[in-house]
Amino acid sequence: MQGLTPLEEAQRIVLEAAKPLGLEKIPILDTLGRVLGEDIVAQRDNPPWDNSAMDGFAVRWEDIKQEHAITKPVELTIVEDVPAGKMPAKSVGPGQAIRIMTGAPVPSGADTVIKVEDTEHTPDMVRVFKPEPRGANIRPQGEDVKKGERIIAKGTPIRPGEAGMLAILARSFVVVYQRPRVAILSTGDELADLDERFSEDKIINSNSYGIAAAVQEAGGIPILLGIAKDNPAALTEKISHGLNADILVLSGGVSMGDYDFTKAVFRDLGAEMNFWKLAIRPGQPLAFGKIQGKLAFGLPGNPVSSMVTFEQLVRPAMLKMGGHRSYGRPVVQAQFQEKFSKRNDRRHFLRGILTREQGVFHVRTTGDQGSGILTSMVRANCLIDVPTEVERVNPGDWVNVQVLGGSFWTHDVGSQPSTGHRQSCC
Numbered sequence: 403m404q405g406l407t408p409l410e411e412a413q414r415i416v417l418e419a420a421k422p423l424g425l426e427k428i429p430i431l432d433t434l435g436r437v438l439g440e441d442i443v444a445q446r447d448n449p450p451w452d453n454s455a456m457d458g459f460a461v462r463w464e465d466i467k468q469e470h471a472i473t474k475p476v477e478l479t480i481v482e483d484v485p486a487g488k489m490p491a492k493s494v495g496p497g498q499a500i501r502i503m504t505g506a507p508v509p510s511g512a513d514t515v516i517k518v519e520d521t522e523h524t525p526d527m528v529r530v531f532k533p534e535p536r537g538a539n540i541r542p543q544g545e546d547v548k549k550g551e552r553i554i555a556k557g558t559p560i561r562p563g564e565a566g567m568l569a570i571l572a573r574s575f576v577v578v579y580q581r582p583r584v585a586i587l588s589t590g591d592e593l594a595d596l597d598e599r600f601s602e603d604k605i606i607n608s609n610s611y612g613i614a615a616a617v618q619e620a621g622g623i624p625i626l627l628g629i630a631k632d633n634p635a636a637l638t639e640k641i642s643h644g645l646n647a648d649i650l651v652l653s654g655g656v657s658m659g660d661y662d663f664t665k666a667v668f669r670d671l672g673a674e675m676n677f678w679k680l681a682i683r684p685g686q687p688l689a690f691g692k693i694q695g696k697l698a699f700g701l702p703g704n705p706v707s708s709m710v711t712f713e714q715l716v717r718p719a720m721l722k723m724g725g726h727r728s729y730g731r732p733v734v735q736a737q738f739q740e741k742f743s744k745r746n747d748r749r750h751f752l753r754g755i756l757t758r759e760q761g762v763f764h765v766r767t768t769g770d771q772g773s774g775i776l777t778s779m780v781r782a783n784c785l786i787d788v789p790t791e792v793e794r795v796n797p798g799d800w801v802n803v804q805v806l807g808g809s810f811w812t813h814d815v816g817s818q819p820s821t822g823h824r825q826s827c828c
């Protein structure tokens with residue numbers, strides 16, 4: 403009998419086969435979540451000139467530096483008003499001030515800005531009560547970005563911060579990696595699709611929709627191929643359509659059943675395939691390889707198994723193809739709140755609920771962990787990663803947790819993570 407393949411080995415093979423896709427130029431508003439395919443170099447300084455950080459008065463520090471300003475305020479003559487968006491016409495001479503708004507360019511002659519609330523003023527005259535250090539309240543030219551500097555590196559995923567920076571740098575179009583197109587096919591005579599009339603002996607094809615959402619979450623474009631009947635001809639035809647995409651994901655038909663034709667059809671299509679019994683639970687039977695140069699995954703049909711194997715294998719491949727440089731979910735250590743035991747032959751991914759209380763992460767399972775219990779995925783915000791060799795996890799033991807999307811802090815929002823506990827059960 404074929405032995406169990408460690409997940410890490412399968413991940414290594416999959417990632418080696420997955421190559422970054424080509425590049426395309428897209429408008430800035432479409433860039434969220436995409437990965438930069440070029441270095442972004444500043445063509446000018448930001449801010450482009452010294453500007454005021456406060457509403458107030460631009461002055462010469464020499465004029466206001468005196469101590470005891472509160473008892474003996476300095477009086478300066480206002481010679482101009484500079485709102486944001488206007489360049490100053492005059493410079494500040496001895497005994498003079500220019501009224502200035504936040505963001506407006508600092509006039510020549512001035513080297514310090516006094517906040518309006520630290521003054522008394524009329525339209526023509528300002529009295530300064532508070533001495534400030536030289537340069538106070540001035541944001542110098544180029545403090546954020548210097549012309550010629552590489553500000554965002556190729557391979558960076560675009561978040562709101564990067565999008566704002568692209569705008570600062572006047573990049574209305576940027577080059578990014580293409581999104582992987584993922585063809586999704588469910589197999590099984592027992593399946594009916596959502597919009598079909600179906601009889602009592604059918605179950606609804608949920609895997610295609612769960613996988614499609616996972617594809618979108620990983621930045622890809624899902625292409626639904628529907629359901630293939632459990633016969634080689636139907637399967638071959640559907641798979642051939644799927645080969646127009648970058649990745650083909652099948653679910654079902656990879657285990658030992660009389661109607662499990664996936665392996666045979668993959669082979670007939672000339673695929674170089676690995677058929678694994680992975681050392682994980684859920685998600686043991688899995689096929690992976692290349693068909694006509696395209697990545698093809700045969701995921702197990704059980705709904706939870708298809709999602710967990712997607713997470714561990716398809717998602718990393720998609721991220722690599724989409725230009726990302728890191729492929730894993732964030733992992734945190736959490737204190738397990740239950741008892742759990744298993745054999746020491748497979749790595750388990752328990753669906754979990756992660757919370758944080760008094761700065762410490764806690765995790766419990768979602769309940770029954772059968773691979774047909776999709777409510778476990780509905781309730782989960784994480785996967786609890788119990789290593790192969792671990793047979794027992796007790797309340798209070800530290801476990802690694804892969805954080806799935808979404809927020810999970812229901813307690814003490816904003817407090818710092820604890821630094822005191824680093825030992826792990828696993």
Ligand SMILES: Nc1nc2c(c(=O)[nH]1)N[C@H]1C(S)=C(S)[C@@H](COP(=O)(O)OP(=O)(O)OC[C@H]3O[C@@H](n4cnc5c(N)ncnc54)[C@H](O)[C@@H]3O)O[C@H]1N2
Nearest residue numbers: 588606607608609654655656657658662686702703704707
């Ligand atoms: N003799 C053995 N039987 C099984 C083994 C084994 O090693 N030896 N492995 C079991 C494990 S573990 C899994 S996981 C499943 C994987 O089986 P398949 O990939 O062949 O999947 P199917 O048999 O087609 O379906 C399994 C299960 O999932 C439901 N399903 C399938 N597709 C969908 C879909 N698109 N939407 C919703 N539900 C779906 C299907 O109705 C079955 O209930 O094999 C075990 N058996």
Ligand code: MOO
Nearest residue numbers: 684685686707773
């Ligand atoms: O691998 Mo199966 O996914 O354990 O049910």
